[in-house]
Amino acid sequence: MLFPCWNGHDTLRPSFLQSFKCLVYSRLIWRALFLQKQPAIPVSCSQVKRLLHRTPSIQASPEFLESTDRSSLALEGYTEWSLSSDNNCGLGPTKKNSTRRVYIGVSQPATCRLSADFGNWTGFNYLPGSSGNYLSILALGWSYVLSTRLIELRQKTADDGVFYTGNWALLGTLDDSPSCFSLDLDGYEFAEAQWWAALLAPGRGWQAILKRDCKSYNPSWECHLSDTNFFRLDYKAPISFSKDASPPSSNEAQRFLYNLARRYNCFDQLLAAFTAALTFPRHARSGYYITLPLPIQSSGNLLQDLEPIYEDQLPSLDEIPSFLCLSSTTNLVLSCLGSCLWDQNIPSNLVSEWLNPLLGETIPCLAPEGKVNTILNNLARRRPQVASLCLGAAITGLLCHVVRICQSHILPGSLEANAWTTSPQSFMDPENHQRIPVYLQNGRPMIPREDELRLLYLANIESRTYELPALCPYPPTGLVSLEQCSLEVQLHAHCGHRLSYLSWNWVTKNGQAMRDDGVSCSGSINPGPQHIKPRFWLSAYLTGFIRKVCLLRIITA
Structure with a gap:
């Protein structure tokens, strides 16, 4: 930890020097990022398959246990963890579980409005991009x-x-x-034109229903336009739509999406719109209104075919159930977005000094027209593993909600988010578990409170399950006397206990478990050296060098 706060007499209130060091460190980190101005979106935002790392999938088994209440429908499951030890102490090796819910249904579908907050589509950095803006249309698809x-x-x-x-x-x-946006569907088959007419209808043109206990639930991803006649379909063939027609399957609908992306050569936007749809369940659970970018007609100047560049990154039919599980698991999306602001070097009593230079000084000074893109660029650089979720949250307006929440609250962490995305989330992450260091003060053995809290979480021998971890991702500060700790901590302080992810298990109706080892997929896009600008590498090198020199001076002061 760069800012230890247990070397003074007051472990709760940081000293003036500690606060000053943290403020300088924060301004250095955030301003170094904001100085790297790039109009395009980081290429890491396009690598949506990096989210899949041993990620479980929602399956078609009728034996899965479902739970219902007035507003939600959820699948029950739990994560299985392995607890290891360097010593033969009796606590490890063993297994423990943490129960979680996957919310698949809500009582009312989400609605969205069109807004210019996101701005124009700039494309992904180093990669060719499309013109126009079809994100809202594709996200609804x-x-x-x-x-x-x-x-x-x-x-x-x-x-x-x-x-x-x-x-x-x-x-x-x-x-x-x-005043309307015209979507050219001329030449499409009738079923495809009817599908687009229902998707872009004012209000609710289609509905998906799961009936449970005489109550109807809508999928957490269902979203409709607010009541406005903004879209007009250009379809020259004489048609008469019927509500009794059978809507397409998910595979057919995905083919329709690909057809539209081919017509407007916007496969990069098709990928970005998918990341936006992954954040819809978070809106539905939190009650946030969804905002989608105003569509803009393509200029038609791009000659390069974008489909071969992005087709491998787009989700297949077999991968979609894993994305469904990831985007609807308790607190997972919020934890990933909040982790972009979290820093492992900051203790809990210096959070204000760490966040204020960003939330109170830098972001309010940004120009409104480029605010969302600027925030997205910087958070994506800090956490490239979950950058695609940041892009989806920026498109739907969730990112701005998260920034506002963080001004007064700290978002909870999720151990599953760390296991499934390999992105750091909090001081409770399994890789932070270690053999506890022991310090001597006046002859008394002392241990850091953060290690005490980790061991208390692991050594709960009276329970076979783990509850939610510490809500705050920032570690507690100070030292505690080993003699004053609980008996479990005293017994296992020198054992070197560690936590590791084993698998996800779905709970069945008969109380048994169905193991799900998950899906892993690298799915990265390599821009190739021909797209990299030497000037950028020189700037990055100089920025990194200056940053290291300043950090060294701050830490050794």
Whole structure:
């Protein structure tokens, strides 16, 4: 830890020097990031498959235990952890569990409005990008794909399914209403045109339903436009839509999305829109309104075909259940977004000094038109493993909500988020467990409070399950006398206990467990050396050198 706070008489209130060092450190870190101005989005935001690391999948088993209440439908499961030890102390090796819920249904679907907050689509850094902005259209398409895939997996009766409501988008051309956005569907098959008409209808053009205990639940990913006739479909063939028609399957709907991406050559936006749809359950659970970017017509100047560049990163039909599980597990998305602001060198009593230069000084000074993109760029550089979730949150407005929340609250951490994304989340992460260092003060053995808290979490011998870890991701400060610790800590302080992830288990109706070892997929896009600008590497080298010199001076002061 760069700022130990146990060397003074007051372990709770940091000294003036400690606060000053943390403020300088914070300003150095954040301003070094903000000085690296790049108009395009970091390429790490496009690597959505980096989120899949032993990530479990929602499956079609009818034996899965479901729990319901007035507002949500969830699947029950738990994470299985292995507890190891350097000594033969009786506590390890053993296994313990942490119960979690995967929220797959809500009582009311989400609605969204169109906004210019996100700005223009700039494309991914080092990679060719499309023109125009079709993110809102494609995100609504992914909403249908994810919702329908969930229905296909969890359907039990004929009442469960996807249906048209009879509400359709307007037909015509751009000349009929210049204030509308015209989507060219000429040449598409009838079923495809009808699907787009339902997706872009004002209000609710389609609905997905899971019936449980005489109550209807909508998939957590279902999202509809607010009541406005903004879209007009350009379809020259004579058609008459019917609400009794069968909506497409998730596989067919994904093919329709690909067709639109080919027509407008916007596969980079198709990938970005998928990351946006992954954040819809968090909006639905928190009650945040979804904002999607205003669409802009393509200029049609890009000659390079983008499909070969991005097709391997787009999710396959078999990978979508893993993304469903990841985006709807308790606190996982919020933990990943909050971890972009977290720093492992900051103790809990210096959080204000760490966050204020960013939240109170830097962000309020940003120009409104580029604020979201600037925040996204910097948070994505700090946590490239979860950068794609940052992009999705920026597109839907969730990122701005998280920034505002962090001004007054600290987001909870998630051990599953660390295991499934390999991105650091809090001081409770398994890789932070170690043999506890012992310090002598006046002849009394003392241990850090953060190690005491980790060991208390591990050494709960009266329970076979783990509850939620410490809500605050920042470690507690100070030392505690080993003699004043609980008996479990005294017995195992020298054992070197460690925690490691084993697997996820789905709870079945008969109380048994169904093991799910998860899906891993690297799925990275290599931009190639021809896209890298030498000037950028020189700037990064100089920035890193200056940063190390300043940090050395601060720490040794």
